[in-house]
Each structure stands twice: as C-alpha cells, then as structure tokens.
Amino acid sequence: MNWTDERVEKLKKLWSEGLSASQIAAQLGGVSRNAVIGKVHRLSLPGRAKAGGSAPAAANARPKRPATPAPAPQRPQAEAPRILPRTTMRPNDVAVMKDGGAPVPAEETSPVTATSGNVVVPMTRKLALTQLTDRTCKWPVGDPMKDDFHFCGNDxxxxxxxxxxxxxxxxxxxxxRRRMR
Structure with a gap:
C-alpha cells in the first residue's frame, strides 16, 4: 500500500481528532494499525494524552508533589565479631571480649557463658593455604591481597x-536470616 497525499492528509485529520491507530487503519482500509503508527512517527505528528484521561483535565489539575518516601525500618544488625589483639594464648584457647575491655583468657573465666554483651571469639592458628588439612578450619581471615592474610586453622x-x-x-x-532483614 502506498501512502498517497490524500491518505496522508486523512491520516493527519483523523489523528488530530483523537482516533486510535486501529480506528484510523479501519477508516483508511488496506493498512494495518502498525503501519499507521509508523507513518505517524515518520510524520512527527504530536502525541496525544494517554487513554483514561483527557488533555484539558490534565492541564487544569494541580501538579502532584513528589511523595516523600517513608523512612526505611531499622533492621537489627548482628554484632560483628571483634578482632582480638595477639596474646600469649595457645592456638585453640577461647577469649571472652568484655564490653570494651581487653580479652580475658578462658582459664581465668568460669565456664564461658556468652551473655548479650560478651562476644566469644576463638584464637586462630594463622595457617597458610598450603598448611590446611581436612581437619582444619578453612575460614579466611583478613584481606587476601595483604601479607597478614591467613586461615583460622582450628580443629x-x-x-x-x-x-x-x-x-x-x-x-x-x-x-x-529472615529476622535479620
């Protein structure tokens, strides 16, 4: 189908009247809805208001204020384990980190009870990758790009x-995990 000057003028008239591309295609005959849409774009005809609203009503309506987002609910965050300074403890000893104090060796504390303020952190054996076996902990400690990177190495x-x-x-x-989110 060729777009003659008469058909293009009729398309422009029907488009300005607000008819849909399907209705215009039916009135023109021998042309699809997609062909009408393509021709409208090539002619750079002005767009129309979206379905469900009229242009004058949209012009008279007061501008909408951007909705302020509600504050995100605070998630309880798990307390990260604290890294203990190197002490004279044996590799498999456990230290209890008091709420801001220094580590207390396991021998000096009565049976270790982890209350809400205490964090129990095992002392690592600081093994290299080549020293790991099937019976050693393979938890990485530190930044792999740094020289002090090592693995836990505990049993x-x-x-x-x-x-x-x-x-x-x-x-x-x-x-x-769901509760932590």
Missing part, C-alpha cells in the same frame, strides 16, 4: 570445613 568436625564458631557464622538457620 573442625569431619562434616564441616569450619570450626564450631565459624560454622555458626556461615550456616545460619533461614528463620534467623
């Missing part, structure tokens, strides 16, 4: 690559 269960402490960090129950 682990035969069915886990991590010691008990790091296994609890790595494998959290799904219900607990």
């Amino acid at each position: 682990c269960n035969e069915n886990s690559p991590y010691c008990t402490y790091h296994a609890r960090l790595a494998y959290q129950p799904s219900a607990e």
